[in-house]
Amino acid sequence: MQPVRVVLAEDGVLLREGLAGLLARFGFEVAAAVGDAGALRAAVAAHAPGLVVTDVRMPPGFTDEGLRAAVELRRADPALPVVALSQYVELSYAADLLDSGDGRRVGYLLKDRVVDVAEFADALRRVVAGGTVVDPKVVRQLVRRRRDPLERLSPREREVLALMAEGRSNAAIARELVVSEATVGKHVGAVLAKLDLPPDDGTHRRVLAVLAHLRGEGGSAAG
């Protein structure tokens, strides 16, 4: 299998090198590693990568240049897998990304996640495979903001919900929570039923359904 070609954008040199090492170690091919949003656009145009990993905050303005570049790239090519790394949870960042294209092949993760290298590489692979990956902290914020229907969920079901939003399969959730896959299936069914969501028919679909539901009314509270 051809390795996935990655364009990496991160302005911190050490972290950029670390990420490049991580990607190579996990079988990705780093086509270009750049330090600002302009270079990111140019590199994507030049290398036509199979995955873009970008820091949200980059020169010259050090606000959300990376994210805006990512959204732009997704608008030009909705099939381009993009993972944005953010310093803190910002629901509007996650929303901008999820709203770009059809909401598939995108990821929004906190930067600190990269140090759990295997999980991070796994998340990248899921995005490349067409999945949607959202940081558990984003889900936690959304859950906190949507009280009413979520209060009906048991703590275990909320854990399952957070992992579902991360785009994990039932098997992966079972491994994470150290329970059987059948138990997970039961929890997932309960979650979907309690949130009035259509029954499970594919991982990315249910991620989108869960996120759309969570963002529905409560997500705009921070405005």
Next chain:
Amino acid sequence: MGGVIGAAGGVAGALRRPGYLAGAWPWRSAWYLVSGTGPALVAAPFAMAALAGRPWFLAALAAGPFAAVPVGRWERRRLRAVDPRPVRDGHAGGPRLREAATWRELAWLGLLVTAVPAVAAALAGAALMLGVFLVSPLLAGEGPVAVGFATVGSVGGALVYAGAALALLPVLGYAAGGAALAEAWAARRLLGTGPRDELVEVTRSRARLVDAFEAERRRIERDLHDGAQQRLVGLTLQIALARLEVPDGGPAAAGLDAAHRQAKELMAELRELIHGIHPRVLTDRGLAAALGELADRSAAPVAVDVRLAGRLAPEVESTAYFVAAEALANAAKHAGARHVAVRAHRSGGLLVLEVADDGAGGAAAADGGGLAGLADRAAAVGGRMLLSSPPGGPTVVRAELPCSPSA
């Protein structure tokens, strides 16, 4: 007026010291009085023209407002001869004719061509008369001489005048000092920023201090964020990658696992530390986003109702943020609140922030406490903080901060 004149330096202080007459101050005062007559000399021909009914004296009146500013500048320098305290001019840089400072300088120019030369002339006349009295014994030998308002015919008679003049010399010295002091006082009032402006200036300088403090916090946050935090993430990542190259179960693997765990803990600690110094989300996304994030981090459930469009001045945003953070921390930690509401909106020129909780109440803005410090910060940006927390609750912390949208 004691506060204004009472400075120890300058003629004011010198007048109170016993050695005043023996020192240079009577002479400096005299110089100050005499040197102030320049504008009157320039104005004299115009005054005569006015008396003679010649219309061109009006030119002097028209030129007054334009002359007032440079004269004021010169006068502030001249004032240093008798009053070393600096005088800041009240010009803010706007159109000259629309500034109160210009008109106060014009008022001073008016005094410079009327009262100032009149006082100087009176004192000069007195000095001249005393001088004539003093030398009259030398002149009287030649026959009767007119000394001021009197005529002396003999040396003996002249000696009486000379003695009186000698006795009056100290009075003249103090009169010069007193006149210089009065002139300096009036000059300071008219040429400075004015008493009300000085109060504004005090507030402004406090606000500048808060600004500087705020900027410093942001700088420290940025340095830590771009430096230590990024490098720590890079380091932790390196440890994780190194761990992958080591077979499971060996002592090296255990050591790297421990190092990785500790590095991750350090990452979390550093993130919290940096967040406490100045939250990045506040810098990047503004108060509304930061309050939302704050609510999400709170131990007690928080309802957020923030109606703010656009960004506010950084010091207002961060003051409001830290008021909310302290109030939320108190609600969760001390009051045991089950529900907290954070509200923020703009009302007139004010940002109104309210944090209400249903906890035990009894919070006090004790000296040195977190709330007292925040009240100080609110005051420094020209706002205020109100606290209502009866025993049994509920507690409401309200901050009102003047704000205008930041560019």
